[in-house]
Amino acid sequence: MDEPNRKLSWAVGKKTVLCVGYSVIDCITIVRRFPRIDEIERGVKGYWQRGGNAANTCTVLRNLGVDVEFFGVLSTSPMFSIMLHDMKVRGIKIDNCPRSNQDPPFSSVIVNKSSGTCTIVNCNNSFPYPSLEDFKKLDLSKYGWIHFRGNRPEITFEMMQAVEAYNATQTEKIVISVDMDGSFKEHWPLVDYCEYAFFYRQLADQQQWKSPRQACNSIDEHLAMRFGINLKRPLVVVLWNLQKVGIMDHNSDYHRPTAYRPKKFVDSLGATEVFIGAFIYAVYVRERSHHIAANFANLMASYKCIKCGFDHIS
Ligand code: FRU
Numbered sequence: 001m002d003e004p005n006r007k008l009s010w011a012v013g014k015k016t017v018l019c020v021g022y023s024v025i026d027c028i029t030i031v032r033r034f035p036r037i038d039e040i041e042r043g044v045k046g047y048w049q050r051g052g053n054a055a056n057t058c059t060v061l062r063n064l065g066v067d068v069e070f071f072g073v074l075s076t077s078p079m080f081s082i083m084l085h086d087m088k089v090r091g092i093k094i095d096n097c098p099r100s101n102q103d104p105p106f107s108s109v110i111v112n113k114s115s116g117t118c119t120i121v122n123c124n125n126s127f128p129y130p131s132l133e134d135f136k137k138l139d140l141s142k143y144g145w146i147h148f149r150g151n152r153p154e155i156t157f158e159m160m161q162a163v164e165a166y167n168a169t170q171t172e173k174i175v176i177s178v179d180m181d182g183s184f185k186e187h188w189p190l191v192d193y194c195e196y197a198f199f200y201r202q203l204a205d206q207q208q209w210k211s212p213r214q215a216c217n218s219i220d221e222h223l224a225m226r227f228g229i230n231l232k233r234p235l236v237v238v239l240w241n242l243q244k245v246g247i248m249d250h251n252s253d254y255h256r257p258t259a260y261r262p263k264k265f266v267d268s269l270g271a272t273e274v275f276i277g278a279f280i281y282a283v284y285v286r287e288r289s290h291h292i293a294a295n296f297a298n299l300m301a302s303y304k305c306i307k308c309g310f311d312h313i314s
Helices: 006-010 053-063 078-090 132-136 153-167 184-192 201-206 212-227 271-285 290-304
Strands: 016-020 024-031 045-051 068-071 106-112 117-123 143-149 175-180 196-200 235-241 244-248
Touching (some): 016 053, 024 078, 045 053, 045 078, 053 078, 053 271, 132 153, 143 153, 143 271, 153 175, 153 184, 175 184, 175 271, 184 201, 184 212, 196 201, 196 271, 201 235, 212 235, 235 271, 244 290, 271 290
Parallel strands (some): 016 068, 016 143, 024 106, 143 175
Antiparallel strands (some): 024 045, 106 117
16 A cells, blocks of 8 residues: 655645735756856756746645645746746646736846855836736635735735734634745734745845844834734744744844755755745644744755755655
């Protein structure tokens, strides 16, 4: 008899996780040193894959056995059909995604093996984003957790309000989480509706916060002003880099999950999505504490870097 798939059995009985955002084409080149201007550099390796933060988070969750759905606009361009195929064969649901005949968004990515850095240029940035009307067509009773990539904060805010309104009528509530970079001022209102808020370093840099601790303390002060000390507020995760993640919990207690150095460095593209996907998996599916979830997520994000893609995360 076949071994039962333990990984899948953990997720039995759990509602779908929905990830909202973009799905893009990533064209990735791994180099030994960053190319000099006007010079030709020989890459170590090149590959392309389906990318975009929300789409990557779906891949990670799916690899961990979670029932997952992507919600974002999908391009009908023939170039994008391989991406759709990839989602279908992995079992990532895309049935509710609006379509557009515009060329898909894509990113040119340079991963520098010697510095461990990853430089990304996003293109076709005017590609459409799902509207609130599209979102309202979803049957929210199917979802147990909705993770928003806060690409378009004003629309995301309204979508979160729609989930909050739904939650107000239910005993079993949908957990809302968000990850954000970009402008602090524009994204900040999103904290009103989520239980988990992941902040990227770019946002911290913009605020001139110099470390995960400083970022967490400042966010904590902002939260105290916004919510008072007793009201519901999100758990904050500051994703600085692989070695530095800061967490400010609901009681304003700061902690840092264990940092894990990758055994070898090959490719860090999407390591933050691995952190987020693994964190959601540990909290939602495995019902682990935030401390354990963050340690696991950090370990997985570091493990991601030893290979290209996400398929060794399972
Ligand atoms: C990695 C990634 C890529 C995508 C880019 C979007 O974190 O999601 O897959 O091209 O970032 O900015």
